[in-house]
Amino acid sequence: MARDRTELLTVPQVLEELGGISRRTFYRWRELRVGPECIRLPNGELRIRRDALDAWVNDLAEGGDS
Numbered sequence: 001m002a003r004d005r006t007e008l009l010t011v012p013q014v015l016e017e018l019g020g021i022s023r024r025t026f027y028r029w030r031e032l033r034v035g036p037e038c039i040r041l042p043n044g045e046l047r048i049r050r051d052a053l054d055a056w057v058n059d060l061a062e063g064g065d066s
Contacts, residue, residue, distance in 0.1 A: 006050070006051070007050040008047040008049060009050060009053060010045075010046075011046055014048050017053070018057075035056070036048050036052050036053045036056035
């Protein structure tokens, strides 16, 4: 089943997809500007585009094409 590349994920969805990392770790990565690119909605909530998360994970892969 193909994933929708324009899907907007919530922070809890991303945490679970990344193997259950803590919210604190995610926000620390944001502070350090090493986490996936996020979108801040007008209500202040964060969303992460599926394609941005996938690209970020691929960039982390050892021995990748980066």
